[in-house]
Amino acid sequence: MRKSFLFLDTVANKVDAKGRVSLPADYRAIVKELSTEIVCYRSLTAPCIEGCTEDLLEKLATDIENSTDFFSETQDDLTNLIFGDAKRFSFDSTGRIMLTEKLLKHAEITDTAVFVGKGRKFQIWSEKNWEAEEARLREKIKLNRPSLKEENK
Amino acid sequence: MRKSFLFLDTVANKVDAKGRVSLPADYRAIVKELSTEIVCYRSLTAPCIEGCTEDLLEKLATDIENSTDFFSETQDDLTNLIFGDAKRFSFDSTGRIMLTEKLLKHAEITDTAVFVGKGRKFQIWSEKNWEAEEARLREKIKLNRPSLKEENK
DNA sequence: TTGATTCCCATAAAATACCATGTTATACCA
DNA sequence: TGGTATAACATGGTATTTTATGGGAATCAA
Numbered sequence A, B: 001m002r003k004s005f006l007f008l009d010t011v012a013n014k015v016d017a018k019g020r021v022s023l024p025a026d027y028r029a030i031v032k033e034l035s036t037e038i039v040c041y042r043s044l045t046a047p048c049i050e051g052c053t054e055d056l057l058e059k060l061a062t063d064i065e066n067s068t069d070f071f072s073e074t075q076d077d078l079t080n081l082i083f084g085d086a087k088r089f090s091f092d093s094t095g096r097i098m099l100t101e102k103l104l105k106h107a108e109i110t111d112t113a114v115f116v117g118k119g120r121k122f123q124i125w126s127e128k129n130w131e132a133e134e135a136r137l138r139e140k141i142k143l144n145r146p147s148l149k150e151e152n153k
Numbered sequence C: 001t002t003g004a005t006t007c008c009c010a011t012a013a014a015a016t017a018c019c020a021t022g023t024t025a026t027a028c029c030a
Numbered sequence D: 001t002g003g004t005a006t007a008a009c010a011t012g013g014t015a016t017t018t019t020a021t022g023g024g025a026a027t028c029a030a
Helices: A025-034 A054-067 A073-085 A101-107 A127-144 B025-034 B054-066 B072-085 B101-107 B127-143
Strands: A010-014 A020-022 A037-042 A049-053 A087-090 A096-098 A112-118 A121-125 B010-014 B020-022 B037-042 B049-052 B087-090 B096-098 B112-118 B121-125
Touching: A010 A020, A025 A037, A025 A049, A037 A054, A037 A073, A037 A101, A049 A054, A049 A101, A054 A073, A073 B112, A073 B127, A087 A096, A101 A121, A112 A127, A121 A127, B010 B020, B025 B037, B037 B054, B037 B072, B037 B101, B049 B054, B049 B101, B054 B072, B087 B096, B101 B121, B112 B127, B121 B127
Parallel strands: none
Antiparallel strands: A010 A112, A020 A096, A037 A049, A037 A087, A049 A121, A112 A121, B010 B112, B020 B096, B037 B049, B037 B087, B049 B121, B112 B121
């Protein structure tokens, strides 16, 4: 019986005054299986937080090490942006993590965090921004796949 | 379950009157795991200090030894510069190191040291210089997004 | 001595672990 | 199938630990 390690589904949880949020139970199960912590960083392309398990970053570090030489300028710039921004988060016995001001601000999250599964990674959005993003994505699909048009209003 | 040894996140700590700085707790945990000391040297390309564990320099030395690369002579020179400049730093029971005048001056650090994770290495910047560097990097990414696609998968 | 470096202690603030409760979802049984 | 008991979960509050950082005493070198 093979277990799956994909982050799925969309879940909205409350952020309390201290910045604590419950990681969805499904996500916790995956993280516990692969590691003990998650890593979060500001998305480079959208107003949201991205999260993954640490071994994904490990892999990235190894790839970068092997693909360019020690003195490469590109390697330097990339590693600064990615590893400089990423931070480990461990969850307590009730499954909560404490997001930082920097991350919350980038995602414009105040009182509710929306977790969106993306397979190996997941994203955390504000309710408002996720609503807009989902609409945008569905609109984009409609344009690319005319055959679906009739089904959607 | 294997622990990860990546330097992550960006942390600003104070440099006190005696020149002491706390190494971020996360970094300390990694260093303790791999060794007891860190190694610091002046960056060859930026006004900042670079730091890593000694085994990374070991790896660098080995890579140069085995290199048949056309540019290995240049790399050899660069390596000499690093090894000539590098110095070991151990931290006290409260986790502080004492950086040298030479390093602080090169990085233009006076009262605050900003630690920036780079995966296997980390950097130490002045607040002012890091602010400018981060802005430069994010601007560069905006203009040159394609090269990031692989990292973002 | 003086000046600098290391070690140790003190403290405030921040991060983390733990406990309690209401609610929702799940399992179980008639 | 419907209803109830049970377990899992999100969430609020509190206690404990960790961490950064300041200051002082001890050690050492010039």
